[in-house]
C-alpha cells in the first residue's frame with residue numbers, strides 16, 4: 058500500500074487533531090497511530106483507535122483502505138460522528154464502467170474509481186475517457202450513490218463550461234494578437250453591482266467572495282477562450298444552436314471560486330469524506346448550499362463573458378452606472394461539470410433513484426455539451442446519444458490531464474514564446490510562468506480519442522469543432 062494521509066482526532070476533544078502520513082512500515086497502522094498520537098497529544102494513556110461510528114481498530118490491525126479519519130481515546134466511549142449509512146465502514150462493490158479504448162488512462166485513476174466503488178451506498182462508477190487521478194478521488198468520473206458525498210464533487214462546486222456567441226460574422230478578419238491585447242482588467246474586481254448581477258440568477262444572498270471574485274476567471278485550470286469554427290459535423294444541430302462557420306465564439310471555464318471551497322470546508326470540518334444518507338435531514342440543507350454555488354458559478358461565467366465582450370466590443374454602457382446590468386451576448390450552452398443531481402438508473406434488473414456525483418463530467422441529459430481539448434487542441438460540441446444507463450447520463454468534460462503539474466516543471470526548458478503562441482496559431486495570455494508551463498497543451502490528453510471513445514460507445518455524436526484563437530488565463534496588471 059502506498060503512503061497515505063489520515064486525520065487523527067482526539068476522541069474527547071475534537072478540536073485537537075493532526076495529519077499523519079502512514080508509509081509502508083513493519084509496524085501495524087494501529088501501532089503507528091497510537092505512537093504518533095501519544096507524542097502529539099502528550100498523553101501516554103492513549104490506547105484505543107476508533108473508526109467512524111465507533112468501530113474499534115484492533116491491536117495488530119491495519120486500517121481499511123478507504124478510512125481517512127480516526128479518533129484516539131484512553132478507554133472512554135467513542136465520541137465521534139455516528140455510523141455511516143448501512144452501519145459499517147465495510148463497503149460494497151459497485152459496478153465500475155470505463156468508457157475508454159483509445160484514450161490514455163492512468164492506472165492510479167482506475168484504482169481511485171475502484172476505491173470509490175467500495176464506498177457505502179455507491180452503486181455505479183463511470184470513468185469517462187478524460188479520466189485522470191485526482192489528489193484523492195478520480196476526475197473525469199460520474200459516481201451514482203444512494204446518498205451524497207460532498208467530497209466527491211470537489212471544492213469547485215458548480216464549475217462548468219459555457220459557450221457564447223461574440224459575433225456571428227465579424228466585420229474584419231480575426232487577428233489573435235489584436236484581440237489578445239484588448240483583453241484587459243479582467244482580473245480586477247468588476248466595477249458594477251455584484252448584488253444586482255446575482256439577482257438576475259435568483260441569488261439574494263451575499264458572500265465574502267462576491268465583490269472580489271464574481272466576474273473573474275480565477276487561476277488554475279480555468280480559462281476563457283475566443284474560438285472560431287473549424288468544422289461543422291452536424292449541420293442540423295449546429296443550425297439549431299446558431300453556430301456558423303466564420304463566427305467568433307467564447308468558451309468560459311470557471312466555477313464558484315472560493316464560495317464552493319467554503320461549502321466543502323463546512324461539510325468536511327470533522328470528517329474528510331462524510332456521507333449524507335438519502336433520508337438525512339442534512340441532505341436538503343446541503344443541497345441548498347450546493348445549488349447556491351451552482352447558480353453563482355453560472356452567474357460568474359456569464360459575467361466573465363459580459364466583461365470580455367466589453368473589452369472586445371466596447372459599448373457606451375458603463376456597468377458601474379447601470380443599476381441592473383444584464384448579460385449582453387447570446388449564450389449557446391452552459392453545462393456544470395462539478396455537481397450532484399438525481400437520476401433514475403437501472404443497476405442489474407432494478408431501477409434506482411440515485412444521486413449522480415459529477416467530478417469533471419458533463420451532464421448528458423441537457424442537450425449539447427462542450428468538450429474542450431486544450432489551448433493547443435480543438436474543442437468539441439457534443440450531442441449526447443443513448444439512454445444514459447451505461448454512462449450515468451454523463452460525458453467527458455474535456456480531454457483530461459495527461460501529466461500532473463509537478464512533472465511539467467522537469468525536463469527541457471520550453472521558451473515563453475512557444476508557450477504563448479500555440480501550433481494552432483492561437484495566442485495565450487498567462488503572465489504567471491508556472492501556470493503557463495503547467496497548463497501547456499502537452500499537459501492534456503489529445504481530445505480526438507476522447508471523442509472517438511464516446512462516439513464508439515454510443516453516448517454522443519459530434520456537432521461542431523472549435524479552434525482556439527486567444528486563450529485568456531490571467532494578467533498581472535496590479
Ligand SMILES: Nc1nc2c(ncn2[C@@H]2O[C@H](COP(=O)(O)O)[C@@H](O)[C@H]2O)c(=O)[nH]1
Nearest residue numbers: 278280417429430431432436455456457528
Ligand atoms: N480549449 C481549452 N481547453 C482547455 C484549456 N485548459 C484545459 N482545457 C480542457 O478543459 C478541461 C477542464 O477540466 P477541469 O478538470 O480543469 O475542469 C481539461 O480537461 C482540458 O481538457 C484551455 O486553455 N483551452
Ligand SMILES: [Mn+2]
Nearest residue numbers: 216217310394
Ligand atoms: Mn472545471
